[in-house]
Amino acid sequence: MRVVQRWAGLLGCTQDRNPIVDxxxxxxxxxxxxxxxxxxxxxxxxxxxxxxxAAQDGFLPSVLTPFRLDRPQLRR
Known part of the structure; x- marks a missing residue:
């Protein structure tokens, strides 16, 4: 099989591999x-x-708390 396209680049990840929302x-x-x-x-x-x-209410829903920037998994 012949390669017809490829991609390479940096992959930025958080330490716990989960997104951040805050x-x-x-x-x-x-x-x-x-x-x-x-x-x-x-x-x-x-x-x-x-x-x-959140944009309508003016605050983040509590369900997003585990993904906040200050979560323990991101502290070292």
């Missing part, structure tokens, strides 16, 4: 997400739905 520290009404690599891709659509709710 409020910007100085801007509590600004939400950010990242780290959708490794096992994170299946979370994408649901996080989008939850962030749409």
């Amino acid at each position: 409020c910007a520290p100085a801007l509590p009404q600004v939400f950010f997400v990242g780290g959708f690599t490794g096992h994170g891709m299946p979370f994408g659509m649901r996080f989008g739905q939850l962030l749409a709710t």
Whole structure:
């Protein structure tokens, strides 16, 4: 079989291989997400739905707490 296309690049992952979703520290009404690599891709659509709710309500739903930037798994 002949290779017709290939891709290579850096893959940025969080330490626990899960995405991050949180409020910007100085801007509590600004939400950010990242780290959708490794096992994170299946979370994408649901996080989008939850962030749409957060944008309307002005705060992150508690179901997203395990994915916050200050979670213990990201501290060393």
